[in-house]
Amino acid sequence: MSKGLLLVVSAPSAGGKGTILKEMFQQDEQLRLSVSATTRQPRPGEKHGEHYYFISEEEFQNLVNSGNMLEYAAYVGNSYGTPREPVEKWLAEGLDVVLEIDVQGGAQVKKLMPDCVSVFIVPPSMTVLEKRLRDRGTEDESTVRKRLETARQELSHAEDYDYIVVNDRLEDAVEDMLAILRSEKRKYARNPGVIQKVLEQ
């Protein structure tokens, strides 16, 4: 059995990442979503190991200091990060693992796990992104403006990613993502023993 693939996925907010990933998980049983660790308190209904690993600041720092946090950041006074161990465990079992993280996190992971495959999901245009943000109807004008500005900044990091998927039609974007997963597994570099195996059998 070959090792699973680590897929780093980033997108500006309202880029449609959540919907695409949900669809991928429905179509691909070998896919797992990495669970983040956080030092914040669980909210009602949140389960340890499912929504987050809820850990203490000390445990968090220990993971960082021992190189066992693939990426981490602080956000309004709490720490968030991706523990390495569960990811490695799934990969060793041959399962593919998705890390849903921002552009800063993506760069950190690429350094620690250069074998990962990174995909940046982009909206077809800023006009479409703006429309999607407004259609949600949940944000006021200044929040929409702020999100659009953040999106512009995030898009400038696209060049750090291996693949760009344009989220125009959902089905196309999902098929792109699954094709990336499938084809990456066929790379010669990821199949060191395959020719020897053919020759010997």
Add this chain to the structure above:
Amino acid sequence: MSKGLLLVVSAPSAGGKGTILKEMFQQDEQLRLSVSATTRQPRPGEKHGEHYYFISEEEFQNLVNSGNMLEYAAYVGNSYGTPREPVEKWLAEGLDVVLEIDVQGGAQVKKLMPDCVSVFIVPPSMTVLEKRLRDRGTEDESTVRKRLETARQELSHAEDYDYIVVNDRLEDAVEDMLAILRSEKRKYARNPGVIQKVLEQ
């Protein structure tokens, strides 16, 4: 419209390349098969520009000398090669082009067109390859032995290829090939203007 993709496909004989490609052409209308040029005489029923470009030795040498032959080789007194112009024309039209060539040809093309994507199709095992050769029932024992030996030599070139597709179940191999085509088109490096376009629209 973005440029098409050049797909170099090699496989040991009886590797199932022909069947896989036939299936791909049926499923993908944007795909074209490169036509080789040869100095040999046309056989009954063979059409110029369809089965081969039938050209003179002088025309052939002119194409080679001017760098307009992507790869070429001599075989029982005749020259065979892939003229660059029709391939470039299709790629410029946004069509994807398949070059079905041997391992020597593959290496030549990679040098002249480093943007190409190369796939090596392998049988699941030498045992299966031998069975497939014998099941054809068209070759005598010594020919089967020779083909198996050639296959072993060709397999040692697999490391020069970007992707390895194991031809176990036909449908899986075809899906692998189509996934490779699809995902390669999503590579950031192949989409230099995409982010700028998103930002401007």
